[in-house]
Amino acid sequence: MNERDSIQKHTIIALVEDRPGVLNRIASKWRQRGFNIESLAVGHSETPGLSRMTFVVDASTDAEQVVKQVDKLIEVVNIRDVSAESMISREMAMVKVRANTSNRSQIIELVNIFNAEMVDVGPDSVIVEITGDEEKIESFIALLADFEVIELVRTGRVAMLRGSEVSHPQEEHEEPERYQGFEPPYSAK
Amino acid sequence: MEELTGAQMVMESLVREGTEHIFGLPGGANLPLYDQLPHYHPRVRHYLVKHEQAAAHAADAYARVSGKVGVCFATSGPGATNIVTGIANAWMDSVPMVCVTGQVITALLGRDGFQEADITGISIPITKHSYLVLDAAEIPKVMREAFYIASTGRPGPVLVDIPRDILQQKAPFVWPEKVELKGYRPRLYPDKEEVARAAELIAEARRPVILSGHGVIISQAYHEVRELAEKANVPVITTLLGISGFPGTHPLYLGMPGMHGMYWNNIAIQESDLIIGVGMRFDDRVTGRLKDFAPKAKIVHIEIDPAEIGKNVRPAATLQGDARTCLRELNKQVQHVERPDWFARIDELRREHPSITIRETPEVLPQYVIQKLYEATGGDCYVVTGVGQHQMWAAQYWWYDKPNSFVTSGGLGTMGFEVPAAMGVQAAKPGELVWSVCGDGGFLMTMQELATIAEYGWPIKFAIINNNHLGMVRQWQELFYRNNIVATPMQNPDFVKLAEAFGILGLRASRKEEVEPVIQQAIEHAGPVVCDFQVKEDENVFPMVPAGAALDETIDLPAFEDERVGVTA
Numbered sequence A: 001m002n003e004r005d006s007i008q009k010h011t012i013i014a015l016v017e018d019r020p021g022v023l024n025r026i027a028s029k030w031r032q033r034g035f036n037i038e039s040l041a042v043g044h045s046e047t048p049g050l051s052r053m054t055f056v057v058d059a060s061t062d063a064e065q066v067v068k069q070v071d072k073l074i075e076v077v078n079i080r081d082v083s084a085e086s087m088i089s090r091e092m093a094m095v096k097v098r099a100n101t102s103n104r105s106q107i108i109e110l111v112n113i114f115n116a117e118m119v120d121v122g123p124d125s126v127i128v129e130i131t132g133d134e135e136k137i138e139s140f141i142a143l144l145a146d147f148e149v150i151e152l153v154r155t156g157r158v159a160m161l162r163g164s165e166v167s168h169p170q171e172e173h174e175e176p177e178r179y180q181g182f183e184p185p186y187s188a189k
Numbered sequence B: 001m002e003e004l005t006g007a008q009m010v011m012e013s014l015v016r017e018g019t020e021h022i023f024g025l026p027g028g029a030n031l032p033l034y035d036q037l038p039h040y041h042p043r044v045r046h047y048l049v050k051h052e053q054a055a056a057h058a059a060d061a062y063a064r065v066s067g068k069v070g071v072c073f074a075t076s077g078p079g080a081t082n083i084v085t086g087i088a089n090a091w092m093d094s095v096p097m098v099c100v101t102g103q104v105i106t107a108l109l110g111r112d113g114f115q116e117a118d119i120t121g122i123s124i125p126i127t128k129h130s131y132l133v134l135d136a137a138e139i140p141k142v143m144r145e146a147f148y149i150a151s152t153g154r155p156g157p158v159l160v161d162i163p164r165d166i167l168q169q170k171a172p173f174v175w176p177e178k179v180e181l182k183g184y185r186p187r188l189y190p191d192k193e194e195v196a197r198a199a200e201l202i203a204e205a206r207r208p209v210i211l212s213g214h215g216v217i218i219s220q221a222y223h224e225v226r227e228l229a230e231k232a233n234v235p236v237i238t239t240l241l242g243i244s245g246f247p248g249t250h251p252l253y254l255g256m257p258g259m260h261g262m263y264w265n266n267i268a269i270q271e272s273d274l275i276i277g278v279g280m281r282f283d284d285r286v287t288g289r290l291k292d293f294a295p296k297a298k299i300v301h302i303e304i305d306p307a308e309i310g311k312n313v314r315p316a317a318t319l320q321g322d323a324r325t326c327l328r329e330l331n332k333q334v335q336h337v338e339r340p341d342w343f344a345r346i347d348e349l350r351r352e353h354p355s356i357t358i359r360e361t362p363e364v365l366p367q368y369v370i371q372k373l374y375e376a377t378g379g380d381c382y383v384v385t386g387v388g389q390h391q392m393w394a395a396q397y398w399w400y401d402k403p404n405s406f407v408t409s410g411g412l413g414t415m416g417f418e419v420p421a422a423m424g425v426q427a428a429k430p431g432e433l434v435w436s437v438c439g440d441g442g443f444l445m446t447m448q449e450l451a452t453i454a455e456y457g458w459p460i461k462f463a464i465i466n467n468n469h470l471g472m473v474r475q476w477q478e479l480f481y482r483n484n485i486v487a488t489p490m491q492n493p494d495f496v497k498l499a500e501a502f503g504i505l506g507l508r509a510s511r512k513e514e515v516e517p518v519i520q521q522a523i524e525h526a527g528p529v530v531c532d533f534q535v536k537e538d539e540n541v542f543p544m545v546p547a548g549a550a551l552d553e554t555i556d557l558p559a560f561e562d563e564r565v566g567v568t569a
Helices: A003-008 A022-033 A063-071 A104-113 A134-144 B006-016 B028-040 B052-066 B078-082 B084-092 B136-151 B164-168 B192-204 B214-218 B222-232 B263-271 B323-333 B340-352 B366-377 B389-396 B418-428 B440-456 B471-480 B495-501 B512-524
Strands: A010-017 A037-044 A050-057 A076-081 A087-098 A117-121 A125-132 A148-154 A158-161 B003-005 B021-024 B045-048 B070-074 B097-103 B129-132 B157-163 B170-172 B208-212 B236-238 B253-255 B274-278 B298-303 B317-320 B382-385 B434-439 B461-466 B505-509 B529-534
Touching: A010 A022, A010 A063, A010 A158, A022 A063, A063 A076, A087 A134, A104 A117, A104 A125, A104 A134, A125 A134, A134 A148, B003 B006, B006 B028, B006 B136, B006 B164, B021 B052, B021 B418, B028 B070, B028 B097, B028 B164, B045 B418, B045 B440, B052 B070, B052 B078, B052 B084, B052 B097, B052 B418, B052 B440, B070 B078, B078 B084, B078 B097, B084 B097, B084 B157, B097 B136, B097 B164, B129 B136, B136 B157, B136 B164, B136 B170, B157 B164, B192 B274, B192 B298, B192 B317, B192 B323, B208 B222, B208 B263, B214 B222, B214 B323, B222 B274, B222 B323, B236 B263, B253 B263, B263 B340, B274 B323, B298 B323, B317 B323, B366 B389, B366 B434, B366 B461, B366 B512, B382 B389, B382 B418, B389 B434, B389 B461, B389 B471, B418 B434, B418 B440, B418 B461, B434 B440, B440 B461, B440 B495, B461 B512, B495 B505, B495 B529, B505 B512, B512 B529
Parallel strands: B021 B045, B021 B070, B070 B097, B097 B157, B129 B157, B208 B236, B208 B274, B236 B253, B274 B298, B298 B317, B382 B434, B434 B461, B461 B529, B505 B529
Antiparallel strands: A010 A050, A010 A076, A037 A050, A087 A125, A087 A148, A087 A158, A117 A125, B003 B170
């Protein structure tokens, strides 16, 4: 993939309540509104009961609507498009490659260059683990194409803002007014 | 602490939320709830409908006119799936509603038990929120949250699904003092800078219009929108759901825009230099072809739902918050501006294109019936409609001065809404006159509720605009499908005999001179009445913006009776 695509993709991070069905609701919004989601990663956050998710939408999707529609869900505490901000993003991949004594050293060389790790060595295959931004992983996988890739598995992207800024600040909140019955109708005349 | 069953907790919660009316139908899974009803009668009244869809529509309409949260009960499986249309209707029109459904016992959940349907899953895209309760102790909190979510911010339906064993389980009843939802913080107050910018835009505008929507009615901003119009000297157009949010006979009132809106409105919108959208969402029926909508206009959008802002149009100023609150802030800053050229232009359009003239014909014209209804009632009644031609005529040929007196299915366009919705309106307004203007097609979709109406003695007056067709669909076939009339003519029952079978007075008018006496007799009759108005079968609704056309391509009312407008889609 080229640099332009990576700029146009949107990385969105959300803090959501850790309850059954949350993912169902979010996915329902994506599906109904035709948002094209490229990847999704969810896990516990620093606060018990809250999960943080990172998802990537492709360039054809109106990211502002994605954020606003998902934010309408009651269980979504906070959501933010961080694409334009200074942030760190990481993915991980594991690649199972056909390897024998003759080409294993070439793979090891590649692994070292990329700061990847060989996590399993079998008689005729190895599993390599790599962590990095999308571009790094893409180029690593491209180079592995010279060998026989048996299996490839990738996580979605996770992202975090640089510096001490909190991705999801807690907002001040005023109690909304509730409509407990209309006032007696006023006369228009 | 005394322990209550889940069912008792639901009822106790309803009492605390001020619920007085429930529409519903019992079944195996929600029987524990019904077991409790006698203990709460008459503080909480339950009305037995004949089909669950009607329960949801009645609760929906009840909420619209009372301003309170509508409540409906249904059992699991088919009971729950039957309310889906009603939930979707409330969702599209932002109506606060809480639906309590019974569910199969927890041991059978997810095992395809008898009458199991995953209603929580089914309803996700059409509810503001939904709950599946798996512990009776959570019921008070869930019910409190459900009402809170339904009635605040942009209102909407909330579903609470409770398995039968949870309704029977005992637990301490703890009513939460406060609702704490981390992820739900509706914004009410607009930014000061945006208010100032909006006021500036209004002051600079030479050809402004106000597009007033359902949000004005929901937030009871009648006074405020009128104050804005009068103070800033801006004419007011109301969307279909915005009708009766601004006085219909007010000199600044222009009527409805869009697909079947007034010709002058559609042209005025296209020529305007500022549109002030209040509590409305620039729906496709209002805007016509979006890319050619109001090309010269800047937009001020007053809207509570952030997701609606920038969805269809890009506003120059955005007041995000409650319509009434926003208008109050805005009204402090607006100035009176004379706009003689603009009003002269609108008057000219109105003179040249009188979109709502009623022709002299031998047959009964549907518009004529609406006109006579308006004259007979003086507009002092609630008008409920279904969806289709009759709905458009009821919107066009009536001047709604009574606030919030027009109840219709807008976003979802649910035929059959008119019968059960009238029940909800009458339950909320017992002393008031309720006219349900029905299509013959829609009436037949939900007319089983005549049994309910007879049972509770609701004195609803039904005016069936009977053209023996699915009229609006027939109109589209005529105009856009080479007049190939397929599956729209209907062989209707004898509506008078039908009404009588339910123990309801049935009246018929098939000639013009019979229309007024029938209306009069219906009004004078103390109980419910079904009036069968046999109207000209092939009358079309005009003006009309063909689907996908821009507002300036509006087809005006044809000048002569038999003139048919040739349109290519």
